[in-house]
Amino acid sequence: METALNVSGWVSIVCGTLALMVGWIPIVGQVLAGVLGTIALAATLFSLVGHTLLALAGKGSWFDVALDVVGIATLGIDRGALAGAKGASAAAKSLGRSARARALREGIKAKPGSAAYKKAVNNAWKQANRESGGALRGKAGAEAIAKAPKGWFPGAQRMADAFNPKLIWKESVDSLKAVKDLSPSNLRQLGRADTWSGVRPGLNDPGVTSLQRSLDQMSEGLRADSAVKAATDVFETQTRIWAGSTAVASTTDLLDKGKITGEIGDLVGVQGLGDGVWSATGIKDATTTSNG
Numbered sequence: 001m002e003t004a005l006n007v008s009g010w011v012s013i014v015c016g017t018l019a020l021m022v023g024w025i026p027i028v029g030q031v032l033a034g035v036l037g038t039i040a041l042a043a044t045l046f047s048l049v050g051h052t053l054l055a056l057a058g059k060g061s062w063f064d065v066a067l068d069v070v071g072i073a074t075l076g077i078d079r080g081a082l083a084g085a086k087g088a089s090a091a092a093k094s095l096g097r098s099a100r101a102r103a104l105r106e107g108i109k110a111k112p113g114s115a116a117y118k119k120a121v122n123n124a125w126k127q128a129n130r131e132s133g134g135a136l137r138g139k140a141g142a143e144a145i146a147k148a149p150k151g152w153f154p155g156a157q158r159m160a161d162a163f164n165p166k167l168i169w170k171e172s173v174d175s176l177k178a179v180k181d182l183s184p185s186n187l188r189q190l191g192r193a194d195t196w197s198g199v200r201p202g203l204n205d206p207g208v209t210s211l212q213r214s215l216d217q218m219s220e221g222l223r224a225d226s227a228v229k230a231a232t233d234v235f236e237t238q239t240r241i242w243a244g245s246t247a248v249a250s251t252t253d254l255l256d257k258g259k260i261t262g263e264i265g266d267l268v269g270v271q272g273l274g275d276g277v278w279s280a281t282g283i284k285d286a287t288t289t290s291n292g
Helices: 002-022 029-056 062-106 115-131 138-147 156-162 165-181 184-191 206-216 226-254 258-268
Strands: none
Touching: 002 029, 002 226, 029 062, 029 165, 029 206, 062 115, 062 138, 062 156, 062 206, 062 226, 206 226
16 A cells, blocks of 8 residues: 555656646647646545555554645645636636727717718727637626636635536546547647747646736737736736645645655755655654554
8 A cells, every 4th residue: 555655646746747847838738738637636636545544544644644635725726726817817808808899989980870880889899809819708708807806816616616526527537538639630730830839838737828828819008908907917816826836735745755855955965854854854753643
């Protein structure tokens, strides 16, 4: 059991890290990140169950259980923050569309109600659609604005959905099903220069990258609008929450990996980190159970 848990711990951190590293890749990045993230989640759940059983049997540490709980909790926070970022992005684009259409309508010289006026209004909305990068329209746009997060908190419903086991399971299954998109025709597109146009490598979630690109499609004039800027500021806040949560999960897990901390300790002249930082500090020993 302990060997399996050790392997699952490494699988979780390696797959979780790789999921962040491949998200920027065109065509295949989102699929690969989804699959790797699902594997990391499964490994963390396995670790949680295994560590809990060992602790209950007097052969493990409750601190290991706590680390697994932190991993699951940060996953939920990540999901909530990403949902909040998505909501803020949709609101920003819808606000920009409405603001631009309103400004263009105010400049129409034709008589209200006339055919020329109706045509000018229609053209105004078309231009607003283009400049907003394809914002949600009508009722959907109004709902996006009304339900968008207003600050650091993504929203009660988003957080509830983020920790909903059924939704997590569904998204995990969908991520695995998406492997079919790694078809030869899609993979061949990676050899085309235009596929890589504007692509910037980096550690990020493919969802965040996609939302940022969507916001970048808005014209500079729209992004300068006060209401749009407020919504984009919320988007940035949500992405920072996601980044912070991800950093906490990765750091707490890495500090438990003796092979990594031991090597780093040797490089900087700090001894005793061969079993991980948490063991070196005595926290693990203090929470280790014993059946004897």
